[in-house]
Amino acid sequence: MTSAPTVAYSIVVVGTSWGGLHALRELVGDLPADFRLPTILVQHRHRESDHLLSTLLQERTRLPVSEVEDKAPIEPGTVYVAPADYHLLIDRGFFTLSTDPPVRYSRPSIDVTFYSAADTYGPATVGVVLTGANSDGSRGLRRIFERGGLALVQDPATAESPTMPAAAVRCVPEAKVLRIADIARTLTSLTPADPAATRGHAVLPDPGGNSARTAPGGA
């Protein structure tokens, strides 16, 4: 390995609350039908919300939209919606749900999902924070960045509610701040890791034996 390895990504996690429905519809609507990265959406919503969010998102994309069930495998080219009233945790290639107490009044908590994505997939993780009226997601985005992953934030000036993206930018000043159309464009341009990555096998070349960079678990 003489040249720098291409960074390949395994998973996209997106967090949003207030104004999230429109933002998510725009984002998934802008993803091409052959988009390969599994994309996990964590939206704050009422504990009794049903499948309406998934239905409204499915109207906008040809990618299959699925509401997560416990231990469901993480498949490429699929959009996943975190179910209401559970935390969504990510393991190597599958989901685990939890009814542990809300974190800062939220269940699902965006931070909880982002932490577990970052700690599982390391630098192969992409975190996206969109519109919202609180600061959930900031710490999780920080974790993703610290594990070597890619941090994207909706430009607060374009957000229905700028609080959440503004908090994310304060916490991760290195994040790329973009309009939603450009977030979709950035995601589309990424190199997907071999799908084996989502099943938990190392795929990135190890640049010099540093275990902290071995995907997907490391860093």
Add this chain to the structure above:
Amino acid sequence: MAVPVTPGKALTGPPVTYNSDLERLEIELLLEGIFRHYGFDFRSYAYASIRRRLWKRIEAEGLRTISELQARVLHDPEMMERLLLDLSVNVTAMFRDPGFYRAFREIAIPLLRTWPFIRIWHAGCSTGEEVYSMAILLHEEGLYDRARIYATDINDVVLQQAKDGIFPLNRMQEYTENYIRAGGKQSFSEYYTAKYDGAIFSPTLTRNVVFSQHNLVTDRSFSEFNVIFCRNVLIYFDRELQDHVHALFYESLSMFGILALGSKESLRFSKYEPCYEKLHPREKMYRKVQ
């Protein structure tokens, strides 16, 4: 290659110089140690959940690594007790998922009416919120007197709380809303007495409830039941242990008995799926048919 932590940032969780394979090894060793020294078997719990709970304990104790926690836990039984609560207590609510309880009323209750006596196993009942919910539902449907509920949990401490039937008063507004949406027929406040910051539930609700310790990992079936109720417990288990528990449930259910799971739990990934028929298109209510 690790990015240094910004000093002063209140970050929680694993250190930044981080190797998830090494962490997995540490957690496996810790759980093996706990099993061999104390006999509590968490080795087949869902990794992502147990990892998160371990880190919460590590932070609460001011420790830094899983291995430090292991050293402390193995030498300090009181630390083990605190950790045991972290690992074995599941949080629930009265009439959690009201739509489920409404469906249970509409679909399962008419089936239960056809039996002279109804035996219900509430597996992993934790602090008992859903046991009281079921007792209220049976009472309102006129079935309570021919029902017996066996409420079990691995953890003695939560079982005692379940027996006491005192829940935080500040949750009653939420529970009342749930109760109404679940199709409750009376006034929810008739079921409890407020005292200080607690709501004490009527002891008549537990007249036909037997609380006892049972470990889904190691204990066997202890009777035959018409209904097994196990909601949001299996999410804390890995796939293999889920299969093991599904086998236990299958053996413990009478023919045409009803299995009720949490709203995002599924038989879909279990080999027992063909043994059941769905009683509702969305709610996780199944009937044993073979």
